[in-house]
Amino acid sequence: TVEAVKCGAFHFINKPFELEELKKLVRQAIKGQVLKREVEYLRYQQRKIYRFCDLVGQSDKMMEIYRQIEILSKTDHTTVLVLGESGTGKELVASAIHFKSKRNKAPFMEINCASLPENLIESELFGYEKGAFTDAKHQKKGLLEIADNGTVFLDEIAEMPLSIQAKLLTFLEKKQFKRLGSGKNIEVDVRIIAATNQDLAKAIEKKKFRKDLYYRLNVVSIHAPPLRERRDDILLLSNYFLEEFSKDMGKTPKTLEPEVEEIFNAYPWYGNVRELRNIIERAVIFCRGNKVDKDLLPREMLNYKNPGVPELKFQGRGKNNTSIDMILLEVEKQIIEDSLRQTTGNKTMAARQLDISRYSLTRRINKLKRESRRHDR
Numbered sequence: 001t002v003e004a005v006k007c008g009a010f011h012f013i014n015k016p017f018e019l020e021e022l023k024k025l026v027r028q029a030i031k032g033q034v035l036k037r038e039v040e041y042l043r044y045q046q047r048k049i050y051r052f053c054d055l056v057g058q059s060d061k062m063m064e065i066y067r068q069i070e071i072l073s074k075t076d077h078t079t080v081l082v083l084g085e086s087g088t089g090k091e092l093v094a095s096a097i098h099f100k101s102k103r104n105k106a107p108f109m110e111i112n113c114a115s116l117p118e119n120l121i122e123s124e125l126f127g128y129e130k131g132a133f134t135d136a137k138h139q140k141k142g143l144l145e146i147a148d149n150g151t152v153f154l155d156e157i158a159e160m161p162l163s164i165q166a167k168l169l170t171f172l173e174k175k176q177f178k179r180l181g182s183g184k185n186i187e188v189d190v191r192i193i194a195a196t197n198q199d200l201a202k203a204i205e206k207k208k209f210r211k212d213l214y215y216r217l218n219v220v221s222i223h224a225p226p227l228r229e230r231r232d233d234i235l236l237l238s239n240y241f242l243e244e245f246s247k248d249m250g251k252t253p254k255t256l257e258p259e260v261e262e263i264f265n266a267y268p269w270y271g272n273v274r275e276l277r278n279i280i281e282r283a284v285i286f287c288r289g290n291k292v293d294k295d296l297l298p299r300e301m302l303n304y305k306n307p308g309v310p311e312l313k314f315q316g317r318g319k320n321n322t323s324i325d326m327i328l329l330e331v332e333k334q335i336i337e338d339s340l341r342q343t344t345g346n347k348t349m350a351a352r353q354l355d356i357s358r359y360s361l362t363r364r365i366n367k368l369k370r371e372s373r374r375h376d377r
Contacts, residue, residue, distance in 0.1 A: 037107075037146060055092050056240045057233040061225040065093065068222050073100035079172065081157075081217045082195040084224030087274030090195040091155060093224055098151040103191060106150030109143040114159035121164050123180055125152075132181025144177060148188040157194040157217065158203050162210065169213045192217070227269040227276065234264050237273060241280035242292070254284055257293045267304055268353055270343075304342060333368050336361070 011025050055062070072080055073096075080097060082090040091110065098108045111124055119133075127142030143152055154160070160168070171177045176187040194217050203209035227234065235256070242254045256264070269275055283296040294302060335354070343349040351361040 037148070055089060055096055056237050057230060058236060059230040059232040061230045062233060065222065065224070069093065069096050069100060072097050072220060072222075076102055077191060079191070079217055079219045080193045081219075081221040082193065082224060083221055084195075084197060085226050085272055086197045087272035088224035088226055089273050090197075090224050091153060093222055094151070094153040094193040094195060097193060098153075098191070101151075101191075103150050107147045108151050108153065109147040110153040110155060111143055112155045113164075114156035118161040118164065121160065122167070125164070126167070126177050126179055128180035129182045132179070136181065139179075142177075142179065144171065144188055144190055145179075145186060147190050149190075151191045151193060154192065154194040156196060158196040158198040158200060158209060162208070165210045165213050169210065169216060172213075172216045227272045231265060234269070234276070235261055237276055238264060238280060241277050242284065245281050245284040249284060251284065251287075252290055254287055254290055254292050257291050260292055260294055260297065263294060263297065263301060263304075267301055270349055270352070329368065329371055332364065336365060336368070 011029070013022060013025060055065070057065075072078060080094070082093050084090050094110075095108055098104060111121070113121060116124065123140070123142065125142050125144055127140050127145055128136050130136055130139045154168075167177070172192065175189070176185045178185060200209055200214050200218075204211050204214060227237075238256060238261075242256070245251075246253050264276075271278070279298065279301070280292075282298075283292045286296055336350070339350040339353050340347070343353060347361055348358050351358040354361065356364075
């Protein structure tokens with residue numbers, strides 16, 4: 001009996017035994033397993049450098065997001081794919097779906113597929129047995145097992161190695177998996193929510209992402225809008241972060257000066273809510289009074305100039321010596337140059353700023369180069 005306990009048995013019972021005594025031990029064993037799982041989950045949460053923040057916004061696009069979250073929280077098993085640029089709060093959408101669902105008493109586990117090498121992603125997801133590899137000195141449960149009856153959030157799913165994609169697909173189809181170093185199938189009830197800021201269709205074309213996995217994940221997709229498409233929320237979010245950081249740092253509540261509000265409303269926010277949050281945090285740290293003025297803002301924000309209203313540098317010319325086509329080309333050239341200067345030469349960001357495709361921007365640049373060479377002759 002002592003040997004059995006050493007090998008992992010919960011308890012032992014002497015013969016003959018009463019049925020009620022056996023039932024009591026079984027209940028204790030189940031309760032012990034639940035507590036153990038909760039402890040593992042809390043330890044995992046403490047290891048994460050993560051600050052949970054509620055979704056904030058009242059724009060039309062955010063109201064649509066809330067509506068979709070409400071619907072999806074009532075469907076327990078549907079796989080969800082959250083799409084959106086970096087910094088738009090995809091992880092908050094995922095956690096909101098979980099915490100509003102019936103699964104909210106079970107763990108919400110998160111793994112960033114871009115931050116871990118292939119072997120670590122596999123062991124984090126599926127766990128391993130003692131001796132499965134050199135450093136496996138004891139058995140370890142994976143996130144899928146710890147999150148039983150809960151949700152696993154796979155962030156940056158496009159970065160998941162193809163070999164792990166195949167194993168994830170098998171899990172999605174069968175709802176079971178094997179720990180590394182084990183031949184035994186483990187069955188769990190876990191909801192999968194994945195997120196990416198990449199175009200998965202292009203990743204499939206480049207053979208970097210499995211088409212069958214894409215269809216398994218993309219049962220329902222939610223698009224987290226960039227901050228520039230929900231400008232009504234900029235000041236709302238700013239005030240929210242000002243209040244949160246002031247409270248965290250034990251400072252008096254801060255407010256934005258009117259000129260800072262104007263700068264915020266005009267700025268394109270390529271880093272989205274994350275960029276806004278970081279700027280507010282920095283401002284609260286260095287703010288000595290109760291007002292955040294423009295001196296507390298980053299230089300690139302103060303130097304930003306809206307490309308939609310270019311400062312035309314060419315001198316006005318009479319209709320006899322310059323055609324309207326040449327004037328329009330000069331204006332277009334200045335707008336593109338200003339945009340590229342503000343985005344430090346990043347064509348993708350410049351195209352987004354100008355509200356055109358990257359292909360269209362490249363085509364326009366090439367056209368301007370041809371016209372410039374022709375004019376020089």
